[in-house]
Amino acid sequence: MELANFYHELIDEVVKYSRHGNSLDSDKNTSVSKNKIIQEVRRSIENHIEKWRLKQYEKLSSLSNDASDKDTWIFPLIQMGEFNITQDEKATCGILSSSPKGSYFRLATGYFNLTNTYADVLLRDCKAHISLLMAHPNANGFMGAAGPAGGIPHAYSLIARQFWQKVVDNNQRSRVKMMEYERSGWTFHAKGLWYYPPGSDVPWMTVVGSANLGERSERLHNECSSLHENASECSQDLQERRAPLWVRATVGLFRTYF
Numbered sequence: 001m002e003l004a005n006f007y008h009e010l011i012d013e014v015v016k017y018s019r020h021g022n023s024l025d026s027d028k029n030t031s032v033s034k035n036k037i038i039q040e041v042r043r044s045i046e047n048h049i050e051k052w053r054l055k056q057y058e059k060l061s062s063l064s065n066d067a068s069d070k071d072t073w074i075f076p077l078i079q080m081g082e083f084n085i086t087q088d089e090k091a092t093c094g095i096l097s098s099s100p101k102g103s104y105f106r107l108a109t110g111y112f113n114l115t116n117t118y119a120d121v122l123l124r125d126c127k128a129h130i131s132l133l134m135a136h137p138n139a140n141g142f143m144g145a146a147g148p149a150g151g152i153p154h155a156y157s158l159i160a161r162q163f164w165q166k167v168v169d170n171n172q173r174s175r176v177k178m179m180e181y182e183r184s185g186w187t188f189h190a191k192g193l194w195y196y197p198p199g200s201d202v203p204w205m206t207v208v209g210s211a212n213l214g215e216r217s218e219r220l221h222n223e224c225s226s227l228h229e230n231a232s233e234c235s236q237d238l239q240e241r242r243a244p245l246w247v248r249a250t251v252g253l254f255r256t257y258f
């Protein structure tokens with residue numbers, strides 16, 4: 001219920017700064033700079049985040065040692081790049097860069113267009129094995145579209161090949177796999193991240209939501225994801241070994257969220 005309330009209030013904050021069609025005429029003589037709007041929206045969303053962070057901090061403090069038996073944690077992640085709110089990007093980079101050797105990530109995106117930041121983290125900082133699943137051109141919704149839009153699936157294929165060349169150039173072929181989804185009559189728009197700790201055949205953490213790991217998601221769109229962490233399927237030994245990932249990947253979230 002609290003998670004739903006958080007999202008509901010977040011939408012309310014965004015709506016305050018959205019312009020409705022029937023108000024355009026009355027507002028056409030009002031000049032408000034883009035920078036001012038960006039500052040106001042950022043301040044409003046940050047205040048919303050801080051309010052809920054404090055609320056959850058108080059709740060966790062009251063639980064005391066009773067929280068030790070909880071095996072599932074959920075962290076909402078907001079990405080509003082134009083307003084310099086980048087929780088999803090920071091959390092994703094933190095998770096990928098702090099994964100130990102022997103761990104495994106599955107990544108899925110309907111539109112493969114990794115930001116330079118994500119590409120650098122995957123190839124330079126990440127120690128885990130990576131499986132990237134993306135849409136084949138035939139499973140892209142733009143396939144067969146008229147005009148320039150029809151070239152979009154091929155553009156994503158080109159970007160994917162360019163990334164694969166970086167994988168080869170960095171001698172990462174044994175660690176990174178790239179796969180395409182293709183099924184007659186189907187399109188592919190799945191997205192997410194699944195983390196498997198060393199020695200586990202089930203995921204212990206997942207990030208699900210609207211973000212595509214691409215330029216538009218990180219820089220232009222307003223996106224919302226959530227990080228789910230569950231340790232119920234891991235042995236005590238695995239939980240203890242993975243503690244550094246938990247600390248390094250989520251400690252930054254507590255400064256600005258909960």
